[in-house]
Amino acid sequence: MRQHLHRIEVATRGRGLVEVTAPILGWVAAQGIATGLLTVWCRHTSASLLVQENADPDVRADLEAFFRHLVPDGGGERYRHAAEGPDDMPAHLRAALTQTQLSIPVAQGRPVLGTWQGIHLFEHRTAPHRRELVLHLIGEAADAARNLVQPFDVRA
Amino acid sequence: MRQHLHRIEVATRGRGLVEVTAPILGWVAAQGIATGLLTVWCRHTSASLLVQENADPDVRADLEAFFRHLVPDGGGERYRHAAEGPDDMPAHLRAALTQTQLSIPVAQGRPVLGTWQGIHLFEHRTAPHRRELVLHLIGEAADAARNLVQPFDVRA
Amino acid sequence: MRQHLHRIEVATRGRGLVEVTAPILGWVAAQGIATGLLTVWCRHTSASLLVQENADPDVRADLEAFFRHLVPDGGGERYRHAAEGPDDMPAHLRAALTQTQLSIPVAQGRPVLGTWQGIHLFEHRTAPHRRELVLHLIGEAADAARNLVQPFDVRA
Numbered sequence: 001m002r003q004h005l006h007r008i009e010v011a012t013r014g015r016g017l018v019e020v021t022a023p024i025l026g027w028v029a030a031q032g033i034a035t036g037l038l039t040v041w042c043r044h045t046s047a048s049l050l051v052q053e054n055a056d057p058d059v060r061a062d063l064e065a066f067f068r069h070l071v072p073d074g075g076g077e078r079y080r081h082a083a084e085g086p087d088d089m090p091a092h093l094r095a096a097l098t099q100t101q102l103s104i105p106v107a108q109g110r111p112v113l114g115t116w117q118g119i120h121l122f123e124h125r126t127a128p129h130r131r132e133l134v135l136h137l138i139g140e141a142a143d144a145a146r147n148l149v150q151p152f153d154v155r156a
Numbered sequence: 157m158r159q160h161l162h163r164i165e166v167a168t169r170g171r172g173l174v175e176v177t178a179p180i181l182g183w184v185a186a187q188g189i190a191t192g193l194l195t196v197w198c199r200h201t202s203a204s205l206l207v208q209e210n211a212d213p214d215v216r217a218d219l220e221a222f223f224r225h226l227v228p229d230g231g232g233e234r235y236r237h238a239a240e241g242p243d244d245m246p247a248h249l250r251a252a253l254t255q256t257q258l259s260i261p262v263a264q265g266r267p268v269l270g271t272w273q274g275i276h277l278f279e280h281r282t283a284p285h286r287r288e289l290v291l292h293l294i295g296e297a298a299d300a301a302r303n304l305v306q307p308f309d310v311r312a
Numbered sequence: 313m314r315q316h317l318h319r320i321e322v323a324t325r326g327r328g329l330v331e332v333t334a335p336i337l338g339w340v341a342a343q344g345i346a347t348g349l350l351t352v353w354c355r356h357t358s359a360s361l362l363v364q365e366n367a368d369p370d371v372r373a374d375l376e377a378f379f380r381h382l383v384p385d386g387g388g389e390r391y392r393h394a395a396e397g398p399d400d401m402p403a404h405l406r407a408a409l410t411q412t413q414l415s416i417p418v419a420q421g422r423p424v425l426g427t428w429q430g431i432h433l434f435e436h437r438t439a440p441h442r443r444e445l446v447l448h449l450i451g452e453a454a455d456a457a458r459n460l461v462q463p464f465d466v467r468a
Contacts, residue, residue: 081371112290
């Protein structure tokens, strides 16, 4: 059993989703782990992680619009914590509603993302920021995925 | 230290929660791991995972009603991504607000779920779907849970 | 590779955030693991976990106010599950919107929390409760964090 650690820096352009699937999959592939567990940690409280469809850019636009509506911007009339700008407290709230961390099983050398799943950094501040993700991988070179060909069913 | 992988297929009846605690606990029990970490990954962007009370079906009905209100259905007048039906973009939003993944410590051969905690697949589409969960378990046969009898307190 | 398990009890004063960063970091430091993965599991369906800014108490007050507005209290006129009080079903909904679990990479003996990140137990019931967290740590004494000094960039 081995472990690997890595850090990714992501330059955002302000509010919205930045897909980070490719660099994460690339790093995992380079570690020589066939079976394991990948963890992605976002080191911020005003940016977060989101697994979403990566095929249609309209999904990303709708996601951003939904969160902008759900968590209104505002200064001191709306929030106590207003000194860092009208988008700062909303950024904390949006982060609270999404994920700071993801752990994805690795089988046959690859995180088991579904066909449409992409990993995104969700920037919640309006200004561009540099964000930092830490990757942790634990596992082994041997392939333990034989069980995967024998699913069983759960009926609703 | 050993690892095990498995896949569960879940047939849903449309929107709502399907409890998957029993098959997950059954699979863990069969692997002979006393101490470890179980990860459940949902391979979809329009279905997700939720840990909730499994005793009262009214909780599940209220949960479904709350999310239906929070994330309104709609076509092109509301969402850009509307070609796949008025429930598709809402499904992505509901998944974004809940979990794609859960990792649960295993002690004395059993995930440490609380008394009232059940693991549920949360179907967000109105039509029935077949959904896929991947299970990953890492751990060992030896019992490392002796510390659990010595809790310490944190006062608010 | 080794594993450690622990349990923390948290006494809450009713609705709001209780920071638990210090006892968690203290326990990790005492295990002698340089590189690994820490998992925190909350054993409840009416309390949850949240990573948020720990510098400004106003952030915590705004967080509590936001969730109180997003998930209204109410009895039978609003929720089917109303027998346990007007704050019980809202507590389940607030837990559904936040986290039951966090897994944090450990590097050089310390969870890789960002500068402003604190781990909080989020109590959703109005009455004080005793809550239970389970901690799981897997890793090894050897330092595998050398890669961390070589980040690479992702441009939006």
